[in-house]
Amino acid sequence: MSDLIRVTLPDGSAREVARGTTPAQIAADIGPGLAKAAIAAKIDGELSDIMRPLEADVQLALVTSKDEEEALELARHDFAHILAEAVQNLFPGTQITFGPSTADGFYYDFAPTADHGPFRDEELPAIEEEMRRIIAANKPLRREVWDRNDLIARWQADGETFKAEWAAELPEGDEISVYWSGDEWMDMCRGPHLASTGKLDPAAFKLTRVSGAYWRGDQKNAQLSRIYGTGWLNKKQLNAHMMRLEEAAKRDHRKLGQEMDLFHLQQEAHGSVFWHPNGFVIWRELEAYMRRAIDAAGYKEVKTPQVMDARQWEQSGHWGKYRENMFVIPDEVPNVDDDGPIISNDADWMALKPMNCPAHVLIFRQGIKSYRDLPLRIYENGCCHRNEPHGALHGLMRVRQFTQDDAHIFCREDQIVSEVRAFCELADRIYKEFGFTYSIKLALRPEKRFGTEEMWDMAENELRNAVTEAGLATPEYGWEELPGEGAFYAPKLEWHLTDAIGRTWQVGTIQSDRVLPERLDASYIGEDGARHRPVMLHRAIFGSYERFIGILIEHFAGRFPTWLAPVQxxxxxxxxxxxxxxxxxxxxxxxxxxxxxxxxxxxxxxxxxxxxxxxxxxxxxxxxxxxxxxxxxxxxxxxxxxxxxxxxxxxxxxxxxxxxxxxxxxx
Structure with missing residues (x-):
């Protein structure tokens, strides 16, 4: 084996270096400016430590703070580790669990000692001060690889039962990486990390709040204390973020909803909304607006039942996938004893609909459909119910009862691109009417899915081609493809709106589905006289009226355009x-x-x-x-x-x- 390896840089140049050379050494060889600026490396496209030795020929890119996405990910990951170290320094005996980065910061979950109990918000300033001390110490962040069994023994000896449990579930024989902060503190982690704690700006983070959490998110497990923080590359970014949070608090739809007498929520109907006259004016205006839009676009409005037989949901596949989130009822009056209802095994089960699509297929199946009848665009302001977890509910943004501006387009293969393009153009006009800018993403096939590879190839290309024809698959519209994020039955286009203060909201979607028409036996008579399966395009623009109104309240800060204002x-x-x-x-x-x-x-x-x-x-x-x-x-x-x-x-x-x-x- 040669002692030299070949390192190829982004500009195509290559250099031979000794095996074991680090990216930091290569940066220093290129120049002192880059040596100072480089904070990490991309090795064959994967983010890595800048101090990680190179052992084979590689494609190498050096990461600086100008590469903001990668730099923020690293910084927030490091802030989370430093938070854990600070807490254990201040509160000996506290156990650590996990601490990931988030969209705007980081958090870490702790198991406090019984004597101390859950952490409190008033303890955050002291923890921040200890974090700044660790950053100022400029402690090297050093990677080591441990044998799995040795690490389990170490965690057990240190009283870290949560870490020991997690390490024990990793495959036998695996080598596990840990990171040391100096020589005093370590955590199990895949990495990467910055070279030292001093690479962080001590003025660029803030701990924001404490909440409860459960080990592995399961209510049956031990309760933990979660400490949240926000972390950035410099103080200017932090200040800008804190100003956005302050503005967002002023715009909170729950606060404005109360001040403007739009709606209220209460325990007796947890997850459902009580709309007041002022709020329902907004609802009615939006409903009328959308009706005008869909009438002009050739949709036929329908109304379908709230409750359907479980066998229908079994056939569609929703019973298996969504049953835990569905409100189900037996189709008989149960006998009651001291322990509660007695339901016989042969009871017929019914369910409140969590979505409208199976009912729309049943409407399509009424009567014989010809290829001349297609496309058939069926629209419904459909009220749906989903048994969302109690902790996930959030004002109008996440509810259990909601109404969708839902539609399904049944079309021939040769009509898909034109129908999707028409939808893109309609969504564009509607979102711009409300002052939103947006980006479009294409969510591609997930690992677990129905259908053949050929079906997925066709569906993804159809959506891609439609957006391209509409002129929206461009950097201006933030076009991006998201591998693995489609639904189990279809790829989808997603519209991510940007509001008045720069926040993004995923709202509209259109999906190209060949699975549900097959499962529910939808067909039409083709020009050749034979039966064919239609393609079913699932689409929504508002998403749900509840959530869209919540977004509008915050987008406009309650200052609706005159046509939407409850009192003009x-x-x-x-x-x-x-x-x-x-x-x-x-x-x-x-x-x-x-x-x-x-x-x-x-x-x-x-x-x-x-x-x-x-x-x-x-x-x-x-x-x-x-x-x-x-x-x-x-x-x-x-x-x-x-x-x-x-x-x-x-x-x-x-x-x-x-x-x-x-x-x-x-x-």
Missing amino acids: TVVATIVSDADDYAKEATAKLQAAGIRVECDLRNEKINYKVREHSLAKVPHLLVVGKREAEEGTVAIRTLGQEGQRMMSLDEAIAMLQAEAKAPDLRGA
Whole structure:
């Protein structure tokens, strides 16, 4: 074996170096600037430690902080380890479990001692200070490989029962990597890590909160304390993130929903929403808007049952995949004894539908369909129920009862690309109407799936071709392919919306499905007189009304465009002498189709202005004695300084123009 290996760099140049040379040494050979900037390496495309010796010919790329995605992943991973070390330094006897990086930071789960009990938020500043001490010490982060049995013995000797349990489940004979922080502390980890703790910016992280967790996420296991943090490459990034969090807190849909009297949630219907009149105005406007859009696009609206026989769900495959998330009921009245209901084994089971697609296939199967009938676009504002875990529920964003803007397009093979392209164009117009930008992702075949490789090849290419024809498979639209992330029955296109403060939300999808038509025996008569299977395109734009309204509340910070606002204007009096004129103005506004309220309360006008501003009313029409005499109004617009004077008729015309809902029928 030669003592030299060949290292090929991204620019195509190559150099021969001694076996065992590290990427850090190669960076130093290239130049002192790169030596200082390089924080990790990519070896044959895999992220690796910069101090890891190279043992064979490789493709090598050096990673710096300019490679932000990789750099952040490394930094957050290191912050998690330093958090664990700091906690064990401050609270001896605490056991460590796991601590991954997250989308904007990191967390670590701990098993505190019985004497200490769960960690508390007020302990976080002291833990932060200890983390900064560890960073300032610039301790080398050193990788070692241990024999599995030796590591289990070490963990057991140290009283780390959780780590010992996890190591014991790794395959016999495996060598396991650990990382040392200096010579005092270690953790089991695949890596990679930065070269030392001092590579982190001590001002670029913050511990944010403490919560409960369970070992391996199972409620039957030991309860742990989870400490969350956010970590970045520098203080500027951290400050920007904290400002985003502050803005997000102001926009929280649960807070604004209460302030604007839109909806509420309560334990008696946990996971379902009580819509108040103001909130349901938004719902109805969105529903009417979507109906106009789907009518223009040639969809036929239907309504299907809430409860269907379990045999239908067995045939579709959902009974096996989703049963634990379905609300099921026996189709008989059970006998009851002291222990509760007695259900016979031969009971017929029913289920509340968790999705609409099987019911739409049953509608398609009514009567003989010809190739001339296709494409058939079936739409439903379908109410669904899923038994989501209690801890997963979150305001409007994750509920148990929800309504989808759901549709299924039954089409021939030769119609797929044009139908998907038309959907892409419709979704584009709708999302832009609400001021969203978006990216499109193609989620490809998962490891466990139904169907042949040929079917998956066809379906993925059809979706890819449709987006390309629509001009959306470009960097401008964040086009990306996601291996392994499709559904078990079909690949899917995903729309990831970006809101007003830069957050992303995965909302719309379209899937190309050949599995469900096969399982539920959907067919049409082709031009050749034979039976053929249609392809079933599952699609949604809002996703669910509940979640989309929650996103809109936060996107607009409650300041809805006038056509969506629950109350579009308020006529408010300055003095009681203007009451009759205010009532007259209100009546004219109502007759013009404006959602208006009249505020005649004996309060100062500044109080009224402040109150209606908090309620996010787009326009306030202020009237006093002078306005009553002249037939005018003083208009105060939400978010703008000062006021404008105009005649009542001009104000009505302005409000009518703003209150006119978008109509895609002419698009």
